[in-house]
Amino acid sequence: MSEQPAGGDLSRLRQLNAAAVLRELRGDQPLTLTELSKRTRLSRASTEDVARDLLGRGWLTEVAPASGSVGRPARRYRFNAGAGRLLGIDIGGHKALALVTDLDGDVLNQSRIEVDPELGRRERLAVLDRCVRKALAGAGVEAGQIWSTGVATTGLVDGTGKVMLSDSLPEWTGVDLGAHVRRLVPGPVRVENDCKLAALAETWRGVARYAKDVVFLLAGLRTGAGLIIDGKLHRGFANWSGEIGALPAAGWQQAPHHLHTWLETAPPGADGFERVFVAARAGDREALAAVRAYVQDLAVGASALVLTLDPQLVVIGGGFSRSADVMVEPLRRELDRWCLRTPEIRVSAFADEGVALGAVRLALDEVESTITTGLRP
Amino acid sequence: MSEQPAGGDLSRLRQLNAAAVLRELRGDQPLTLTELSKRTRLSRASTEDVARDLLGRGWLTEVAPASGSVGRPARRYRFNAGAGRLLGIDIGGHKALALVTDLDGDVLNQSRIEVDPELGRRERLAVLDRCVRKALAGAGVEAGQIWSTGVATTGLVDGTGKVMLSDSLPEWTGVDLGAHVRRLVPGPVRVENDCKLAALAETWRGVARYAKDVVFLLAGLRTGAGLIIDGKLHRGFANWSGEIGALPAAGWQQAPHHLHTWLETAPPGADGFERVFVAARAGDREALAAVRAYVQDLAVGASALVLTLDPQLVVIGGGFSRSADVMVEPLRRELDRWCLRTPEIRVSAFADEGVALGAVRLALDEVESTITTGLRP
Incomplete structure (x- = not known):
């Protein structure tokens, strides 16, 4: 090889x-x-x-x-x-995830390390390093065999791979993720926002394969969006697209509070937010009301995106998408209420691996542009 | 010829x-x-x-x-x-406007007829007919010399040229504008929403010529948006993009009411909404407050568009753009307040002719696709 x-x-x-x-x-x-x-x-x-x-x-x-x-x-x-290998990394609040794939994007090894959300920059980067080494070892691949690497992170990322703004991870604003990962692997390293890459993964291998205009909603502890327009990831002029959640009127900042409030009054349990969805599924009226209030807030920003772009498809991903059975119908009703045309709604099938898969797609984009430009050494 | x-x-x-x-x-x-x-x-x-x-x-x-x-x-x-002629028509609430141009889009004649906003469908279509005849006669052109026609209208339009939904013109929902205009001129007739065409005109010949991602805001009695994404007019899956104004949380439905309220208490004058801007410019405190309240509501939806798309440029057009000197700075401050990155703001230079010019561009698109496909008889 x-x-x-x-x-x-x-x-x-x-x-x-x-x-x-x-x-x-x-x-x-x-x-x-x-x-x-x-x-x-x-x-x-x-x-x-x-x-x-x-x-x-x-x-x-x-x-x-x-x-x-x-x-x-x-x-x-x-x-x-099999001519080369790709690496896709997702470094988030709760986990590091690394995929080693072939040039078709077929996964050879996947490694995951859970991360304490409160971890500082150095410690989080150290977990990333361990996760990458584990994935390479698991695939039996040397770092030198990696042709191209994609990295996903929360926050806004500039073209060089630096995190310009992150309000959810401690000490994360300003981290030069591109430079850090370039020390681990040779070849080009591209860094991108996690919602954008999750959207990319859905059009590449997920439930949005057939669609040209897609709104991807990341529904979880954070709410975010990634946009596919005319078959391409829409980045925007400074790569800051999809950030409607920053607008209070969009409802996304307050949306998870309804779930928090229910959790505070509910009997304790091990599985965090999952509990409110479990209780709602079992018919608990207060849990149902909390989920409904969450969806109502989520739907305001989602409707703004739908009315703006008129997409063919809305894809629900992120941690809460596992509880789509109690979320999708209320969301559809809210979209019906606000939108002139409610698009099809689909639920991601990637659990929480879509983001890392999108990072692989980013690495593959780089390789494919190599083919057409011959710029690589 | x-x-x-x-x-x-x-x-x-x-x-x-x-x-x-x-x-x-x-x-x-x-x-x-x-x-x-x-x-x-x-x-x-x-x-x-x-x-x-x-x-x-x-x-x-x-x-x-x-x-x-x-x-x-x-x-x-x-x-x-000079090989052929194009026709661009804008049929709106207050006027019909028709442009006859050459194949470069250079205007040979422009005709305008003011319309009573309350006019019914038949009467409004009759005004359109008169306006087209006047423009053709003014240019010394027979209907048969028109190679291609673009028509702009308020409301949502389907691919065949039918108005699917108009909430501002009486009896306008359902009108088959394409079929009507095809009776006036030979050759292809394409119909499109006015905000979309105004956006197109700005990237073609207006202040957005250099930009690939543009949010066009129509600021006037109605508020609307047209989106240029990656250098192309973004239509959406069912051609219903840009309709964020339908969402109450976007603020556009209530925005003009602040101006209305001021007008109700102000001394009467002849020039409608213009008066509030004139008074604000002269330093009238209540007029200034009304304009500020209008801009605050306008800015919520505008911020949603900017945060979603991260455009290079926001262009302000529509009737109120003539009063941009009292509007742009307050708007910029509001965008600074809500957006992560405030794009450049420019004011349309087209007065209220941008929409008709966009219709000409639509007609020209048709001719240029003819060149490459040879489909025309």
Whole structure:
């Protein structure tokens, strides 16, 4: 396995041709040169040229000819997802989560370490380091084999990977997460806000795969949003999109207080917020009222997003999405009340791993842009 | 002058080549075949082929060779904006406005008829008809010379040109504006919401020309929004984007009431809402308080849009934008209060003609898609 993707001196035209060939080969089917030439509309000669080059770089592999073919069977090629490894990291309030995947984003190892929400910057970064080492060891992968890394964090992140603002983690504003992670792994490291990456994961491999305009709602201890517009993650001019929760009128700041208040008066139990949803599911009237009040506040900001963007789909993710059975119908009723058109509502199937998966997608974006630009060493 | 653009049997490749050539010729400079070939990266032969074809169709004209050139001067070509005419219509609560333009969107004639806001559907459509006839006559253009028409209206519009919902014009919900206008002019007719088209006009020829992400605020008797995202008009899944004003928490429904209330107690005058801004400008304390209360409500919804999208630019248009000098600073202060990052604020320079200009842009989009697809007869 090569340590780093080769590249660098493809001409612009050959880069585009290579990208076209790789795009066709990202599907499930291996393809012959004839099929590739037809699909890419490149000449046979150009197709052969590109395929030879990509084979040399390890991006393609040859697979056994189709059985039952008559005469000399044509060679078939597929994308070599094993050529490199990707790393996706989610560093949040309560956990660090690291995924090591192949170039298709298929997970080879997943490591999780629970984190005390009150932990300071140094201690939290130390947990991140341990989590990454554990994931690499679990996948049997050296740091040098990681081609590209995506990092998700709460808070607003700038283009270099620095946390510009975090109001939920202690000492987190100002941390240069990009620089920190670059010390752990070679290759490019990109850092992005967790809600944005969770939205990306839903359109990549989740319940929003078919949709071009999506509002992703992170419903949990914090409330947040990530926006997919015209099939792309919407970042905004300074990468500060999706922050409607900062507006008091949107209701998100007060939303979890209804659940807190119920928890304060309820008999103690081990599983935190989960308890109020369990009690509501069991028919406890006060728990039901607390959940309803929470959803009413959540729905104000959610309606603002829906009325603004008119998305095809709203996806509910985050910790509370496990309790979607008691949340979705009340939320739909509230959206019906405020919105001109209530979009379809779906619940994330990723439990709390969507954010890290979005970080993998970010790493993969970087690799795919490498293919088309040849900028990597 | 041809009555309709020719087209129809260009092969797909030639369509793309033709589009590439026309794109280069939409600039100010006439270009030689050598220059065109270099810029489009088409072969000399293909460039000649396309240019001959486009000359025949009337899309190009030859211009006099550059003076002072040595030897036999090369022929130069430019886009023939006079080959056809476009029509842009704005049918609103208080006026009908029609623009006849060339294919560059340069206005040949502009006609306006004031409308009583209480007018019913038939009467309002009759005014629209008169306004269109007046504009055509003023430009010396027959209906048959109109290649493409854009229509702007208040309310939500579907893809066929039908008004799905209008809460501000009597009997307007359900009117098939597309079908009505198709009886007046041949060629394609596209209908769109007025706020969306005003936003489009700002990015095309207005103060938002340089920006990719723009929130356009229509500030007037009604409040509305149009969104430009990643350089394109954002329509949404059912074309119902930008409707955050429907949410009471956004403040836009109550915003104009502060101005109404002041007007009720103020000495009568002829110029409606303008009076409160005039009085505020002159330092009348109660008028200033009314404007401030209006801006405070406007800013809640505006902040929701800014926090959601993180645009580069907010553009203030609509009737009240003439009074921007008393509105913009208070608005900026309110945005500073609620938003994490206050974008630049600019005031539309279009008075109340931006909407009709956006309708022209819509008509032009149609013509340009014709160029690339050759679908027109």
